[in-house]
Amino acid sequence: MRWETVIGIEIHAELSTKSKIFCGCSTEFGEFPNSNTCPVCIGLPGALPVLNEEVIQLALKAGLALNCKVNFVNKMDRKNYFYPDLPKAYQISQFDLPILYDGYVEFEVDETVKKININRIHLEEDAGKLIHLGEYTCIDYNRGGVALIELVTEPELRSPREAFQFVKAIKSIFEYTEVSDCKMEQGSLRFDANISVREKGQKGLNTKVEIKNLNSFKEMQKALEKEEKRQIELYEFGEGDKIVQETRRWDSAKGRTVSMRGKEEAHDYRYFPEPDLRPIAISKKNVADLKKEIPELPSEKLERLQVQFNLNKKEVKTVVEDKKLSLLFEETVKKGASAEKVLNWIVGDLLRLMKTDEVKGDIPISATALAELINSIENGDISLKIGREIFEEMFATNKMARVIINERGLIQVSSKEELESIVEKIIENNPKSVADYNAGRKQAITYLMGQVMKETKGQANPRLTMQLLEREMKNQISP
Ligand SMILES: [Zn+2]
Incomplete structure (x- = not known):
């Protein structure tokens, strides 16, 4: 193999808080659209966010379980972009000071332990959900403002299979620590993957492509395998310049990735510190106490x-x-x-x-x-x-x-007398099988066993039946 695959993963996990990150609205899934909303989470002018303290505790717990360092002073930032799922036209997130950084996780891939470094885990609010109905698009802000952590790995995964095992390991840790319910079918755990390929031994990285819309582990692995193949083929045909930095969507029905849009650079978002929220200070004692709570x-x-x-x-x-x-x-x-x-x-x-x-x-x-x-x-x-x-x-x-x-009257027939009479009857009715058995074709007993089972509707005790059959057939030779 001339090529080496380089994969990095971003995981979004909804934290299992009862209320949203900056307001008291419920985070319950599946409620009537827009019923869990208030002026804060639909971005009405003048409404101010207040940080939900529980969010910090859950994020810290996730980070500590993943061996992360804590930024004892961190802050929220505004990530500006316009899209209807974001009523304020900015998302409150973390930019240069994430709550957690420099972690790692160890997990097994085909019997070997692999260690993957985690670049950062930051806090942010979730966006609303667009629902496309024919020529209309509806918007449900119930999810808007639900607390998320975003985990970003270093580009250290070397195959789609490793990526698969990695997300499984993370999901499992989030479930054990109860920081997220990880219900992928409800979107509480979502992941995106960055992938590029390079020649073995090459130092720098080639152009990477981001894949979105990966809604299960298996789909993610499949999408990465297809994208890996696409890129390798382009390089091998001397068309590597056709690989551009972009976001591609996984179309599971067609089994291929499809270009969505060019990938934005961070400066496109005009990040700046969120003026409505104070910096977040975390005490050493808080972290020490949480460490004891990690199950x-x-x-x-x-x-x-x-x-x-x-x-x-x-x-x-x-x-x-x-x-x-x-x-x-x-x-x-x-x-x-x-x-x-x-x-x-x-x-x-x-x-x-x-x-x-x-x-x-x-x-x-x-x-x-x-x-x-x-x-x-x-x-x-x-x-x-x-x-x-x-x-x-x-x-x-x-x-x-x-x-x-x-x-269903399924108690097994284990009474010796009852079975004996059935076995005798079966042997009497199947002289050919008995002759076969006694002539050395031992598999004939399987047929007789089947007959006993048929007679008892599968309720004969198999071990006892076998003993009785063997005994009875010996009797047939030397009556
Ligand atoms: Zn609200």
């Missing part, structure tokens, strides 16, 4: 669970990366289910039913329900096969395993 982070939890249970690392990682999955895992184990079994159910059936590796919304299965199901299988009350059917119903209906087992 166990995903990487630490992964290590702890590895030591505690010695399970498949890749699977444990999948569970740990998602806070909700990791809670389900730990609680189910606490309720007495075997850790290995719990892990299997979560990474197997649960994730399959959720049809994604990014859990959206709540998990419809509780730890109590999952533990009960696992124990019912262990006790031999139901077979694994029936267990998986029950799991699907639990997932769809929220019912407890025990309720479904009783409703």
